[in-house]
Amino acid sequence: MVRAETFSGPIPERGTAIVVGASLAGLALSISLARSGLAVNVFERAAEERNGGTGLRLWAGMGETIRRRDGSGFSAPTIASIASSGVPGPEGWATVRRRLADAAATEPGISIHYESEVVEIGQDAETAWIKDASGKVHGADILLGADGHRSMVRRSVDPSHPDATYAGYTIWTGKAPYEAAPGWAEGHNHMDMITLPHGDGAMIVGETRTNGEPRRYFWQWYDPTSDDYLHESGALVENVSQHSLVNEGIAASKYEDIHRRAGHWPAPWDQIVRHSVHRRQVIATPIAEYVPRRLTRGRIAIIGDAAHVPSPMTGAGFDTGLGDAETLGELTDHDVVGRRGVEVLKTYEKQRLRTAQRMVRSGQGFGRSLLNHPNH
Ligand SMILES: Cc1cc2nc3c(=O)[nH]c(=O)nc-3n(C[C@H](O)[C@H](O)[C@H](O)COP(=O)(O)OP(=O)(O)OC[C@H]3O[C@@H](n4cnc5c(N)ncnc54)[C@H](O)[C@@H]3O)c2cc1C
Secondary structure, eight states, rough: OOOGGGGOOOTEEEEEEEEOOHHHHHHHHHHHHHHHEEEEEEEEEEEEEOOOEEEEEEOOTTTTTOOOOOSSSOHHHOOHHHHOSSOOOEEEEEHHHHHHHHHHSTTHHHHHHHOOOOOEEOOSSSSSSEETTTTEEEEEEEEOOOOOOSHHHHHHHHHTOOOOEEEEEEEEEEEEEESSSTTTTHHHEEEEEEGGGGOOOEEEEEEEOOOOOOOOOOOEEEESSSSOOOOHSSETTTEOOOOOEEEESSSSHHHHHHHHTTTTTTTTHHHHHHHHHHTTEEEEEEEEEBBOOOEETTTTTEEEGOOBBBBGGGHHHHHHHHHHHHHHHHHHOOOOOHHHHHHHHHHHHHHHHHHHHHHHHHHHHHHHHHHOOTTO
């Protein structure tokens, strides 16, 4: 494989990286690697413009400062502070992704290929490579999978432990305008969680506060009761979560079921949920968990949800992905060419594996408490 064919412009001495996935972790990682002086080629299956997602709880200023390593002494903002508005609290997923995508688009050294699905990956003594859906092969010194909880890169890193498995509950999410429950946010520090009656699980409601956007609520229902429906709909096959169900993709009978259940839930949670149900604007995600046993093999490594899938209840999935990205940025401050690339990824695993395992395990206790509820 000839590396120079796959990167436009001169190949930097520090080397080259391929990142699979341009969502939150992949974008943060690309910025981090580019700031270390690597040329970064990013491949993303989806189109550039994306909506959806849910509320993310972010904390500004977390993580370590990433400094530009161009000798100018200029200290760039942390990746976390690029992602966040600076106001601690929930923010919309799409807004956070947009901020990272804009920062990546202006960072020298990054090329992002949207609508480019990676269908195969591999490595040899000198190079890691991907094949895209058009059959074109691209090579680099290291390859990082930021391809989410159903990661294909993970299959190469740990073929004996390839899948995140169903945690036993589903999260239904939606949004509602502030007017659906005016004044509630102020009295509840903008976010609250309750246990629902009749073994229905638990619910979080929060207000997303993004400058310049209308105030609105997001809600997340942690539901341990819908396994049969998820299997019928194909969202769950055996114990592996296949995909989310979105809006009209959720059966009318299921919407009726949620509407009926919400009638037993305390105000204003009932109104907020029913608002989304009436509009058929709900996303159902069968929750998967993955405790990693390894993060790297040779020149290939995984980060973000590809590396560790926690319960969203931990509120730590995104933060931990940022930590992975920052660590890799620090470690690639030297070159990744030849044997050095393999060593860098080994050190990454040494530094991040325990953190990832601990974070996922911390959320498993929550899942057990939902499933062991006496009415369930
Ligand atoms: C309901 C819910 C609430 C959450 N709340 C929080 C929270 O409050 N705080 C928090 O820190 N975390 C939270 N999380 C977790 C957080 O959303 C994830 O940890 C984070 O979004 C993971 O980002 P990622 O980039 O690793 O993966 P993803 O966002 O899944 O991105 C993977 C990307 O890879 C692309 N891709 C996949 N396969 C290929 C391929 N073969 N070729 C090319 N591209 C590919 C996909 O299109 C996608 O863009 C929550 C999660 C859920 C489900």
